[in-house]
Amino acid sequence: MTIVPSIQRRGVSLLPTSIRSKPGLAVAIAFLVLIVVVAASASFLPYDAYRQDLLHRNSPPSWNHILGTDELGRDMLARLAIGARVSLVVAVTSTVAAVLIGIAVGAIAGYKRGWIDSVCMRFVDSMYAFPDTLFAILIAGVVKGQLSQSSTDFFSPITALYKMSGGLFGVFLTLSFTSWLVCARIVRAEVIILRSAEYVAAARLAGASDLFVMRRHILPNCLPVIIVAATFVVPSAILLEAGLSFLGVGVDPPTPSWGAMIASGVRSMQSYPHLLITPAIAVGLTLLSINVVGDALREHFDPSFRRGGEAS
Amino acid sequence: MSELLKQIGETTNNAGARLGDTILEARDLHVIFGTGVRAVDGINLKIYRGETLGVVGESGCGKSTLGRTLCMLEAPTGGSVALNGLPISDMKGSSLREARKSLQMVFQDPYSSLDPRQRAGEIIGEPLLLAGVDKKQRQSRVNELLDLVSIGASGYAKFPREFSGGQRQRIGIARSLAANPEIIICDEPVSALDVSVQAQIVNLLVSLQRKLNLTYVFISHDLAVVRQMADRVAVMYLGRIVELADADKIFAAPRHPYTAALLSAVPRMPTSSAKRKPISLPGDPPSPMHLPPGCRFQARCWLRQKLGSPDVCSAVDPMLSGTGDHQAACHFQEHVDAQRGAQNA
Ligand SMILES: Nc1ncnc2c1ncn2[C@@H]1O[C@H](COP(=O)(O)OP(=O)(O)OP(=O)(O)O)[C@@H](O)[C@H]1O
Ligand code: SF4
Ligand SMILES: [Mg+2]
Numbered sequence: 326m327t328i329v330p331s332i333q334r335r336g337v338s339l340l341p342t343s344i345r346s347k348p349g350l351a352v353a354i355a356f357l358v359l360i361v362v363v364a365a366s367a368s369f370l371p372y373d374a375y376r377q378d379l380l381h382r383n384s385p386p387s388w389n390h391i392l393g394t395d396e397l398g399r400d401m402l403a404r405l406a407i408g409a410r411v412s413l414v415v416a417v418t419s420t421v422a423a424v425l426i427g428i429a430v431g432a433i434a435g436y437k438r439g440w441i442d443s444v445c446m447r448f449v450d451s452m453y454a455f456p457d458t459l460f461a462i463l464i465a466g467v468v469k470g471q472l473s474q475s476s477t478d479f480f481s482p483i484t485a486l487y488k489m490s491g492g493l494f495g496v497f498l499t500l501s502f503t504s505w506l507v508c509a510r511i512v513r514a515e516v517i518i519l520r521s522a523e524y525v526a527a528a529r530l531a532g533a534s535d536l537f538v539m540r541r542h543i544l545p546n547c548l549p550v551i552i553v554a555a556t557f558v559v560p561s562a563i564l565l566e567a568g569l570s571f572l573g574v575g576v577d578p579p580t581p582s583w584g585a586m587i588a589s590g591v592r593s594m595q596s597y598p599h600l601l602i603t604p605a606i607a608v609g610l611t612l613l614s615i616n617v618v619g620d621a622l623r624e625h626f627d628p629s630f631r632r633g634g635e636a637s
Numbered sequence: 638m639s640e641l642l643k644q645i646g647e648t649t650n651n652a653g654a655r656l657g658d659t660i661l662e663a664r665d666l667h668v669i670f671g672t673g674v675r676a677v678d679g680i681n682l683k684i685y686r687g688e689t690l691g692v693v694g695e696s697g698c699g700k701s702t703l704g705r706t707l708c709m710l711e712a713p714t715g716g717s718v719a720l721n722g723l724p725i726s727d728m729k730g731s732s733l734r735e736a737r738k739s740l741q742m743v744f745q746d747p748y749s750s751l752d753p754r755q756r757a758g759e760i761i762g763e764p765l766l767l768a769g770v771d772k773k774q775r776q777s778r779v780n781e782l783l784d785l786v787s788i789g790a791s792g793y794a795k796f797p798r799e800f801s802g803g804q805r806q807r808i809g810i811a812r813s814l815a816a817n818p819e820i821i822i823c824d825e826p827v828s829a830l831d832v833s834v835q836a837q838i839v840n841l842l843v844s845l846q847r848k849l850n851l852t853y854v855f856i857s858h859d860l861a862v863v864r865q866m867a868d869r870v871a872v873m874y875l876g877r878i879v880e881l882a883d884a885d886k887i888f889a890a891p892r893h894p895y896t897a898a899l900l901s902a903v904p905r906m907p908t909s910s911a912k913r914k915p916i917s918l919p920g921d922p923p924s925p926m927h928l929p930p931g932c933r934f935q936a937r938c939w940l941r942q943k944l945g946s947p948d949v950c951s952a953v954d955p956m957l958s959g960t961g962d963h964q965a966a967c968h969f970q971e972h973v974d975a976q977r978g979a980q981n982a
Binding site: 522523524526527528529530531532533534537541542545546 | 705708710734735737738740741742744745746749750751752753754760763764767768809812813815816
């Protein structure tokens with residue numbers, strides 16, 4: 326019973342205390358900040374990510390090009406920075422979209438139960454049956470096929486958006502469509518628990534409508550699990566984006582993305598290993614950092630603590 | 638426990654049923670869950686204005702389900718509930734919300750009954766907010782209620798976690814009073830609390846009842862508390878009421894063997910006659926999904942054993958019968974009181 330207050334009071338001062346006791350977390354946060362700063366300042370770097378310099382192709386790291394150049398003589402640091410921007414923007418926006426879809430579906434299914442719940446969850450389950458990546462490739466292929474054709478029907482604004490974003494929009498759609506499943510499940514499970522809380526019964530007795538109960542009691546109390554869900558979705562979105570671009574169904578060239586860079590790095594892996602190692606390390610460290618931060622957030626918000634406290 | 642009894646005893650006395658008109662009535666109420674559990678299995682009950690009806694019984698016998706169904710938090714699968722003559726079990730949506738305004742509940746769990754993200758003031762003011770009371774009036778009314786339950790206005794901005802279990806229960810009580818109800822269903826309001834705190838909450842409920850002219854349905858598995866609170870007592874067994882009587886009658890001379898067994902298990906219960914050996918209740922109640930034909934208590938019934946297992950017990954399901962103020966669902970109810978003294982020979 327005493328767990329409830331301690332967990333919730335920690336909410337205010339979460340990060341400072343946990344960081345002090347966990348150096349790994351501090352490093353992870355510092356790395357993510359660095360990535361964000363680099364991504365944000367990509368335009369101010371001395372080299373343009375798209376400028377080719379065919380005289381200096383595949384050159385190893387040097388003072389001129391700190392991370393070397395790629396097979397078209399483009400500066401790797403500049404490309405990595407733009408790639409970070411692409412990866413992060415796509416991952417974050419598609420996570421937001423996925424979480425919103427997940428909340429909507431999970432909350433309705435968990436609150437209404439009955440046939441609505443069955444239909445929603447059958448659908449989610451059948452989507453789950455696909456391997457994540459395969460499913461993403463499938464959608465990405467379809468999306469790309471649809472959107473890259475010049476169409477004149479009502480898809481045309483979407484097509485325009487797709488082209489303008491260099492394929493980013495397609496990746497965004499793909500990621501949102503695949504990632505909301507986790508979130509829907511997590512939110513539904515929590516809503517099912519919360520709707521039987523006695524304070525919900527009290528609100529209903531006092532004349533509250535479903536909407537009122539949802540807005541005032543259920544969704545605010547779902548916030549911790551929603552954050553937990555997001556900590557799962559962000560890294561998997563980054564990974565999926567890299568995978569899609571690697572396979573050529575993601576971002577269109579010449580837009581750099583970490584996945585696309587890894588793909589072209591693999592091709593010349595033997596002779597010019599730095600082309601592969603640099604983006605691979607960037608992806609690896611970013612995922613690691615996000616997972617470390619995600620773990621800390623999960624530990625902080627873990628619903629099982631809270632539930633254990635309430636159940637007593 | 639004896640201390641509790643003493644403390645409560647000073648503030649209450651069983652004045653007998655102060656019978657007013659019927660405020661809440663259940664007719665042939667059934668609740669069968671999807672799992673097949675018959676949690677409420679044919680209950681007829683009238684609750685009179687101004688009284689306290691105690692509902693007792695073992696864990697799982699359906700007390701909470703009965704309480705939740707009486708206020709339509711759980712939809713009955715059969716039968717009806719009428720509040721002040723209005724059939725609330727036939728209503729839905731906004732008309733139901735309107736009709737049951739005078740019905741409130743106080744819950745058992747002082748942790749899950751208050752939203753952890755809201756301040757005491759918001760929690761207590763919620764029914765007022767829902768009733769469309771404006772902010773200023775709401776605040777003054779909430780402060781009034783905080784005083785009424787002895788929390789004081791200083792509790793207004795605190796979160797539930799900052800209160801003790803007893804204080805949380807006071808806040809739950811204040812919330813139930815906000816919309817001026819006539820009848821409050823208390824589902825084990827003190828069983829999650831320390832014994833010393835239990836007495837305070839019971840006293841609060843009793844004094845509120847006097848002040849505000851409330852009717853209570855008081856659900857509990859603690860016979861000592863029920864004895865002090867209740868004017869009438871309903872004993873539940875496996876979804877049925879097996880005995881229903883004025884409190885003093887039921888405690889003095891039970892007419893159902895199950896009640897007799899429950900009473901004998903209460904330590905130091907001041908009984909009217911000489912000490913009796915506790916009556917044991919062998920085994921668990923049968924599964925509420927597969928009831929035997931005949932009396933649902935037969936497998937554990939000491940009286941049936943004593944009478945040499947008469948056929949009628951396993952053939953005919955006994956209905957509540959007896960005089961108006963003392964009814965029991967037992968074919969041999971007139972033998973219970975006489976036989977329980979000579980129990981466990
Ligand atoms: N929502 C539900 N779905 C299925 N079965 C339920 C549900 N709620 C209660 N039950 C079952 O109905 C029966 C009666 O439960 P109820 O909670 O009403 O008993 P109770 O007398 O209040 O017990 P306790 O003293 O433990 O609170 C139990 O067998 C329980 O398992
Ligand atoms: S009817 Fe028979 S089995 Fe049932 S309670 Fe009475 S004596 Fe016991
Ligand atoms: Mg109960």
